[in-house]
Amino acid sequence: MRRGANMFGLLAHAALILTLAFGFALWRSAPLRAEGAEGGHGAARGRQNPWDADAALAVLKAGNERYATGEHVHPKKDQSDRDLLSGGQAPLAAILSCADSRAPTELLFDQGLGDLFTVRAAGATPGVDQLGSLEYAVTHLGVPLIVVLSHTKCGAVGAALSGETEPGALGELLKELDPIAQAVASLPDERKASEAVILTAKIFSEELVQKSPVLAQYVAANKLKIVAAVYDIDSGKVSFLEEN
Helix, strand or coil, X not given: CHHHHHHHHHHHHHHHHHHHHHHHHHHHHCCCCCCHXXXXXXXXXXXXXXXXXXXXXHHHHHHHHHHHCCCCCXXXXXXXXXXXXXXXXXXXXXXXXXXXXCCCHHHHCCCCCCCEEEEECHHHXXXXXXXXXXXXXXXXXXXXXXEEEEECCCHHHHHHHHCCCCCHHHHHHHHCCHHHHHHCCXXXXXXXXXXXXXXXXXXXXXXXXXXXXHHHHHHHCCCCEEEEEEECCCCCCEEEEEEC
């Protein structure tokens, strides 16, 4: 009797282990939730993003036109939008831009909650944190478009052009802008700032591919487009430059 009870216990224990293993396998193979595009680490990454680069770029251009002409609609900012986005995100584009308070990307492109994956740093410099964030947007969220956005009257660019040094981390950041300052050094003073801002967007958009094999792979596979652009603080207009 005792032997039979022990055998029954062993069988019950084995059945429990098999049940747990089977349940775990089902959980691993189940379809991703609404936020699954951002949460997975396997082949299902980015599946649920419906955007392509050309459509996303058209939306950004139309949104900036509304903003610059004072006809912005300020979409996706209400409670219902927050509720809808609680399950996950599928932004139409990632924006690498300057941290300047006068250039908030959602406003100048007239977009709302969940529309843009925004990565910011002074001068729009692509450091390791920025690169990692952009790689996440592409590989996990399926973002098809990255816009590298510089802007007029940029304090970081101005500091680099002045040749002044800064202590600490700010000084290290400004070193990223030294090649740009050197590239415009021979230009007349009245042209240096405007040309430097354009070069910032162009050079840093190229650096994304040079510094990140992940982004380079997506560009080579035509799954990602990287666009350089400049925001004019006075006019409110964004000018799109060369596309990769």
